[in-house]
Amino acid sequence: MRLSSLPLRWALRRNVSLTPAHASKCRRAFSTAGPRHDRSNSAETGNVDVEKLLSEPTWSIASLLPRPDARPDHAPQLSSKQLHHLLRLSALPPPKDVAEEGALLSTLASQLHFVRQMQSVDTTGVEPLRSLRDETADGEKAETLGLEALQGALDGEEVRGKWHKRIRRPRAERGSGSEYGEWDPLSTAGKKVGRFFVVEGGKEA
Amino acid sequence: MSNVTLRLAPATLTRGLSRITSPTGRIPRPCIVSKWLQSRNLTVVAAPIQEAIPLRKHLKDEAKRKRAEAKSNGGTKPHAKDSRLKKWELTVGIEIHAELNTACKLFSSASAEGTDGVANTRVASFDAALPGAQPHFQVATLLPALRAAIALDCKVQGKSGWDRKHYFHWDQPNGYQITQYYEPFAKDGVLRLHASDGVPLADLNGAESIEIGIKQIQMEQDTAKTTHHRPSTYHIDYSRAGHPLIEIITLPHVHSPQTAAAVVRKIQMVLRSVDACVTGMELGGLRADVNVSVRERGTEGTGSSYSGVSGLGQRTEIKNLSSFKAVEDAIVAERGRQIDVLEAGGVIEGETRGWTLGATETTRLRGKEGEVDYRYMPDADLPPLVIGQDLVEHLRSTLPELPSETVERVRNLYGLSLKDAKTVFDLDDGDRLEFMEETIESVQRKLGRTDIDQLEIGKLVSNWIIHELGGLLTTTELNWESMNVTPGELADVLVNLHNKHITARVAKQLLSTLIETPASARSSVEQLIDDGKLRLRPLSEEQYQAFAAQIMDDNPEMVVAVREKGQKGKIMWFVGQMVRRGEEGTVEPEKAREVFDKLLVV
Numbered sequence: 169m170r171l172s173s174l175p176l177r178w179a180l181r182r183n184v185s186l187t188p189a190h191a192s193k194c195r196r197a198f199s200t201a202g203p204r205h206d207r208s209n210s211a212e213t214g215n216v217d218v219e220k221l222l223s224e225p226t227w228s229i230a231s232l233l234p235r236p237d238a239r240p241d242h243a244p245q246l247s248s249k250q251l252h253h254l255l256r257l258s259a260l261p262p263p264k265d266v267a268e269e270g271a272l273l274s275t276l277a278s279q280l281h282f283v284r285q286m287q288s289v290d291t292t293g294v295e296p297l298r299s300l301r302d303e304t305a306d307g308e309k310a311e312t313l314g315l316e317a318l319q320g321a322l323d324g325e326e327v328r329g330k331w332h333k334r335i336r337r338p339r340a341e342r343g344s345g346s347e348y349g350e351w352d353p354l355s356t357a358g359k360k361v362g363r364f365f366v367v368e369g370g371k372e373a
Numbered sequence: 374m375s376n377v378t379l380r381l382a383p384a385t386l387t388r389g390l391s392r393i394t395s396p397t398g399r400i401p402r403p404c405i406v407s408k409w410l411q412s413r414n415l416t417v418v419a420a421p422i423q424e425a426i427p428l429r430k431h432l433k434d435e436a437k438r439k440r441a442e443a444k445s446n447g448g449t450k451p452h453a454k455d456s457r458l459k460k461w462e463l464t465v466g467i468e469i470h471a472e473l474n475t476a477c478k479l480f481s482s483a484s485a486e487g488t489d490g491v492a493n494t495r496v497a498s499f500d501a502a503l504p505g506a507q508p509h510f511q512v513a514t515l516l517p518a519l520r521a522a523i524a525l526d527c528k529v530q531g532k533s534g535w536d537r538k539h540y541f542h543w544d545q546p547n548g549y550q551i552t553q554y555y556e557p558f559a560k561d562g563v564l565r566l567h568a569s570d571g572v573p574l575a576d577l578n579g580a581e582s583i584e585i586g587i588k589q590i591q592m593e594q595d596t597a598k599t600t601h602h603r604p605s606t607y608h609i610d611y612s613r614a615g616h617p618l619i620e621i622i623t624l625p626h627v628h629s630p631q632t633a634a635a636v637v638r639k640i641q642m643v644l645r646s647v648d649a650c651v652t653g654m655e656l657g658g659l660r661a662d663v664n665v666s667v668r669e670r671g672t673e674g675t676g677s678s679y680s681g682v683s684g685l686g687q688r689t690e691i692k693n694l695s696s697f698k699a700v701e702d703a704i705v706a707e708r709g710r711q712i713d714v715l716e717a718g719g720v721i722e723g724e725t726r727g728w729t730l731g732a733t734e735t736t737r738l739r740g741k742e743g744e745v746d747y748r749y750m751p752d753a754d755l756p757p758l759v760i761g762q763d764l765v766e767h768l769r770s771t772l773p774e775l776p777s778e779t780v781e782r783v784r785n786l787y788g789l790s791l792k793d794a795k796t797v798f799d800l801d802d803g804d805r806l807e808f809m810e811e812t813i814e815s816v817q818r819k820l821g822r823t824d825i826d827q828l829e830i831g832k833l834v835s836n837w838i839i840h841e842l843g844g845l846l847t848t849t850e851l852n853w854e855s856m857n858v859t860p861g862e863l864a865d866v867l868v869n870l871h872n873k874h875i876t877a878r879v880a881k882q883l884l885s886t887l888i889e890t891p892a893s894a895r896s897s898v899e900q901l902i903d904d905g906k907l908r909l910r911p912l913s914e915e916q917y918q919a920f921a922a923q924i925m926d927d928n929p930e931m932v933v934a935v936r937e938k939g940q941k942g943k944i945m946w947f948v949g950q951m952v953r954r955g956e957e958g959t960v961e962p963e964k965a966r967e968v969f970d971k972l973l974v975v
């Protein structure tokens with residue numbers, strides 16, 4: 169597969185022949201090895217054959233899945249015991265028969281191959297992204313919970329006592345059930361007894 | 374799988390209390406409903422299984438235990454148990470989960486209080502895990518959490534995160550609990566304990582106090598309430614699901630069961646004093662898990678370490694201890710079991726164990742192979758928790774007095790004994806102490822003289838408030854809120870007593886009258902004294918002598934007992950007779966005693 173959308177500068181830096189045969193041999197899809205060396209090299213040569221560079225891709229999306237003829241690589245085979253452990257953790261039903269188990273194992277093997285490709289990316293010094301947020305200084309300032317944010321709650325408290333001062337939050341004796349008066353949680357219950365959800369905890373359930 | 378918390382749901386009045394048993398034979402915690410019913414003066418069918426031990430009784434028991442310990446230390450009998458303990462050293466780490474005192478839940482705006490006894494009413498869509506429901510951090514829950522962290526001397530982290538702890542259980546509808554595993558909001562605190570907190574002398578090692586390190590405090594969600602109905606049906610109430618909890622994790626610096634119980638007790642007191650957690654252990658608002666390991670003294674155990682403390686033995690965890698006594702007993706039992714296994718040449722496995730009240734050994738809940746893989750991961754729905762330093766400083770400067778500070782202040786200012794000081798500050802949520810201080814100030818003002826020792830007044834007032842007033846409240850079965858004696862009125866009574874206008878007996882009567890009179894029919898203390906002709910009309914010396922002689926003539930056998938058999942105690946009997954037979958407000962017991970001493974010794 170030709171990757172004509174690859175940035176030109178990246179391709180120049182790589183300075184590797186772009187043949188399909190090399191696609192699966194590429195260890196690192198996005199490594200940035202020796203830019204200075206390459207730049208000086210191309211600067212020396214002055215002339216870069218762009219056509220030649222772009223003629224062969226260095227990386228194929230096919231590398232993310234195991235090749236159909238590939239031998240099981242350095243990764244260990246998944247055992248049936250591990251598969252069952254994972255299914256239990258995810259609360260998924262166990263496979264019905266050996267054929268289904270085999271299918272699950274091979275699917276899992278290709279998924280793990282994909283994950284290994286992801287893990288092969290060099291991320292030293294890179295903090296994992298947890299979610300997309302405004303991480304600028306202003307954004308963090310906006311998110312800071314300081315005195316003004318809590319002022320409402322602080323105002324709701326009272327100080328009891330003149331000699332032995334204590335802070336006490338006045339407690340609501342009766343719950344104002346009207347906050348969620350519009351919906352009755354029990355309407356989502358498959359089984360209920362009175363005002364309770366019911367679960368059958370027996371082994372045979 | 375996960376820890377199953379079996380608790381009673383508050384049932385409505387129309388539904389009877391269901392008989393609760395559990396598969397592991399654990400006795401559940403005391404019924405919240407029975408206490409609710411009791412406070413409304415309705416009859417209770419089943420008494421609570423586990424009573425909250427009043428502080429004063431606990432202090433008495435502690436004193437008794439210390440005396441027994443001192444006696445046994447002085448004794449020469451070598452105890453087999455003591456020699457085992459000399460060889461093996463115990464190490465305990467404690468994890469406490471405490472319910473925060475907030476209006477809303479942690480990640481939803483459903484109310485966190487006021488059940489009305491009806492189940493499944495305070496449930497938001499996120500608490501019921503409706504698909505697509507998102508968590509929204511309720512900012513007001515930070516206040517009690519921060520106060521708890523500051524009171525325990527922790528460093529509040531400016532930035533902390535929310536993580537998911539995955540496991541499947543019917544009381545965790547989302548399939549994960551939102552907690553702070555990677556970055557808790559407070560770290561590195563310290564808790565100081567003194568001998569008066571219940572720490573045995575052996576642990577103090579000659580120092581005045583010991584410091585228990587607090588590794589971290591984190592905020593997390595509570596699970597739903599489950600009730601077990603035979604044989605395998607569970608009723609679930611999601612009103613509690615999502616309630617904010619803090620988990621306080623101590624370092625393994627505790628080396629005896631009594632210290633462990635003292636740590637839990639002290640933490641509960643500290644949290645209550647800063648209004649962070651107001652429901653105690655006996656109501657299920659605070660629960661403790663302990664990690665117990667033993668090692669031979671002077672060795673490195675199995676080389677295990679936890680959080681920087683190394684050279685420990687293999688630890689086991691005991692979950693869901695629901696009272697201070699349970700903490701102590703469970704640790705004693707587990708220590709004994711571990712020593713037995715190690716002395717027999719076995720190895721301790723790292724397992725999770727449970728404890729039931731009245732048992733002699735912990736029971737195994739799950740072993741290492743049953744260990745759950747929680748697959749912790751940061752929660753992507755929630756932004757990191759960024760706490761402003763100005764808020765922390767404000768809370769630190771306005772933090773209420775901590776229990777140890779209050780006790781010290783009360784002892785220094787008013788001369789109370791340690792036991793009295795500890796009792797009074799804990800009574801009625803601090804209102805009794807407030808009343809006492811107001812009364813002392815009032816008495817001082819009314820007496821007008823500045824030469825009177827505040828300590829003397831303090832002792833007088835505190836005795837009356839703790840013992841007399843307390844006794845009257847018990848006999849009339851009133852609670853503090855409905856008691857209508859004002860500090861001014863009590864001050865009047867005590868001023869009259871101090872000036873010897875009335876006797877102590879009359880003062881007690883006045884107090885009793887005041888308590889029983891409704892507010893509408895109130896008259897002032899002075900008026901009551903005048904109306905009842907209670908003012909002391911002191912007898913002269915001759916009158917005392919004559920009266921005493923009369924009583925002695927009426928009871929020659931008692932006279933003989935004192936004079937010849939030397940039963941000095943019977944003199945008080947004579948005093949009592951004089952007080953009883955004399956007119957109200959005439960006989961002063963102290964004077965009577967003097968007279969009898971003179972007459973009888975001759």
